[in-house]
Amino acid sequence: MELLRRLSIRHKLLLSMGLCLLLFIIISSTLSIMKTSQAARERVLGHELPAQVAAIRNDVLRQIATPLAVSQTLANNTFLHAWEEAGVPEEGVAAWSAQAKNLKSKNNAATVFWVSRSTGKYFTDKGYDRTLNEKAASDQWFYGFLSGSSPYQLDIDKDVSADSYMLFINTRVQTAGGKQAVAGLGLSVNALAEAVRNYKLGQSGYVFLVRANGMVLIHRDPAMVDGKHQLADMKGMTPALAKRLLGGEAFIADSFKGADGEQLVASSFIPELNAYLVAQVPEAEVLAGIARGAAMTSLIAAVIGGGIGMLAIFVIARAIAAPVAHAAELLEDIASGGGDLTRRMPVETQDEIGALAAAFNKFVESLNVTILRVRESSRAIGEATGDIASGNMDLSARTEAQASNLEQTAAAMEELTSTVHNNTANAEQANKLVAGTAESAKRGGVVVGQVVEKMASITASSNKISDIIGVIDGIAFQTNILALNAAVEAARAGEQGRGFAVVASEVRNLAQRSAAAAKEIKELITESVQQVADGGKLADSAGMAMQDIVKSVQNVAGLMQEIASASQEQSLGIDQVNQAVTQMDDTTQQNAALVEEAAAAAQSLSEQAARLEQVVGLFKLKEKA
Template identity: 35%
Template sequence: MRRLLGFNNETDFPDIMTSWSDRLHPDDAEPTISHYIAHLADHSGRTPFDFSYRLKTNDGSYRWFRGTCGTLRGPNGEPLRSYGSVVDIHAQKVAEEAQALASQAQAKTVAQLATALKQLANQNLTFRLNEEFPEDYELLRLDFNSAIGNLEEVVSAVNSTAASIYSGILTMSAASDNLASRTGQQAASLEETAATLSEITSTIKKSADGAAHARQVVSNADKDARNSATIVNQAVGTMQNIASSAQTINQIIVVMDEIAFQTNLLALNAGVEAARAGDAGRGFAVVASEVRALAQRSAEAAKEIKGILSTSTTQVELGVKLVAETGTSLERISVQVAEVNGIMSEIAIGPKAQATSMNEINSAVTQMDQTTQQNANMVQESTESYHNLSKEVDLLSNLISRFKIGLDVASRNPENTREQSDSLMFRSPPKSLPGSRPLAPRQLSARAVV
């Protein structure tokens, strides 16, 4: 033992009990001596002495030793002499102490981590490992604090982003609802417009058909007027020929009247000569009288015919004049009918062009109506998508509402500064809304997950 403690002679380390007991570590002195006394006090010898303790070396430091001893006893078990050995176990003991310290540090670290993980399991993102870990585990503490801090910021950012998304959903959903309503009204108006245009197109088509028919009628009237003018001209020519024939007949009647006058004179001369002849000329006188009577009747008949011809000639002249006037009127009518025919042609072209334009407009309005109907269906689908998205964001709110974040983190997001408390907890919005409408804007805050 003397050499193990760094002493070279008995002067420095006498072979006495106190040389050993005086060098025990203050923490080891009482338990070591008590253990040794218990060994000596057991007269049966069944209590061994096998104990580890620290002794002060020559340089003043303490080293670990393992001491074992036995005791020679008398007949009554009284101790006579002790003997034993001392083994230097300093290196082993230091290693055991280091291992114990490491185990204690590890256990403490695991306990603190367990506490931190339990807080994390309870969705508390404000918890931090503020007490320093042993050097070997300090990086683990820093990494955990960094990770939970980043997670807290992410959750807060998700909340802020969700609030912004929800605000956008509110706007888009309201706009989509308004657009759906306006699109529905527009579709109904376009449908009514299309029906009205269809009726107008039908009416214009009928007008075009009527105008075309009127044009045809006027065209036929124009042809009839031209034919009537030709016939009237022919009638005028015929009446003129009749007038000319009447003049010829009148001249013939004049000749006949002169012949009757000459015959009457001859009959009168013949009667005079027959009277001169006496009885011999009596028969001739009778003949002459008859001839004279015939001549007078011929003259009267010629006179009557002349009067009738004179009346007829006057009437024919009047008829010629009237027919001429009729021809002039028919020519004017023909000209006017031609003008009406031209106007009706232009009128017929107008409704036809209008009918064509209205057909194109009707087709365009029909396409607009179909497009509007499609837009209405798409807007309805968009509205349903917005409502479904609102439900998904509502589900997201239920998930995020379990996490607890700190006031300082929540205050970094403008969306989260409207409702704050000592410990900001995400709060879910209502599960359902009347008419599947989105949440009201006042519910968007640091405590409200959209």
């Protein structure tokens, strides 16, 4: 930023317009390269890659065309049809072997075979090999092929007898008598695999075969041909892309992020092999030459266009900056004239420079008028500041006297506040004592009520005891009667009842004593009941007295609460008055300080006005007409 501030307008224009031109060239070149690369990619995927894959596919089919014709000729052999009609007897095996060996030798085949549907026997050029089992999984290729309608089938599978992968060309056999069989050749897959591995796409692109179920069949990497690797297992290949490539289409192309960067991939289904020919080539390799060409073209265009653009920018920047530089020189000339505001810029053109000169002349004229007014005002300010300073001194003295009076008022208010606070505290303490007394009176009333209740309970219990004593007295009376009857009966018994008479007499005495005791207890209980009743009346009187006391104490508590509240409000009011007086005192002190500051400021303003008049006197002004 510091460098930009130091640059001239012409250099800033050259720098900014040059950067804009460079940015435009970079963006246009990048877009050109991107568009060219995209068009080239679409051309490769839409034309070049399909053509190369189709050529390789046709070459693969060409390699199996001759063995397919031989297999079809073998399937149409009339001798073998007759042999099949006869049930493939043993006497025909030698003739079959001779013919099969001849075909094997001429066509460089790995094996020649004939499989009978009626007997299940599998014959090779060596003769009888084995009997197929319809339930065996390894033999389902035979029964599945015959159950279909295809006249021939090409399949790459492992030969049971040779324990190696072969390309089997299976041809349907249908005899006149309705017998079925399969004839064909087995070719070594090595030749086909070598041919597939030798196909090249560019420098490092290659092709490989994949079964319809996605299993890699032929690949340049031997580790991939182990019967365990799927197309989706390749690095960067997603299951969705693998499924799309194995969709049974004649040609399909896409791309994916592989281990070596972005890869173009295409597949073509070969129905004759029930397999897919898959081609893979690095996208950078295909588009590298095109991208380099586009980059070179863009670079040449950028150099030529940039040179022309910079030349135009230089001319335009010079045309813009030259008048501005001339105007700056004129302003410097006027500014160095010692404050002479009578000088003006000549207006020679009607463009922006002429407008700048006219505006500068207006500015100088306005500045001339302003400085004239400032000079007049500075003189007036110098005269007024002396009066202001004198008035501030008088105001300062009066403010100091008022501050002293407020300090005395504040001290008196503090004493009054202290007295009111003490009264408030005493009222609150008395209120608390009265509240405690009221609470104690309430508790006394409750206790008296409980005493009354207990007296009533004692009266009830005494009445019950009196009733019980009455029952005891009745029992004693009955016992006395019984004892008397017993004594009479004992007297009648004579000598034999004497002992019983003595006992009856004792019982009668006990009954009489019990009756006497019960009577005494009843009298005592009656007396107690009367005393309890008298105590209950006294307790009721005490309860009513306690209620009157509680009401009186509550009235006193209410009055004390009102006194405390009033004292509190009075205390708050006094506090507010005290705060107001304190604030007035502080404000007066501040006013006094401000008055002193204003006096000092007026003195300083007077000095500044004098200096301003001196500064204004340095300008050479055009006086008013």
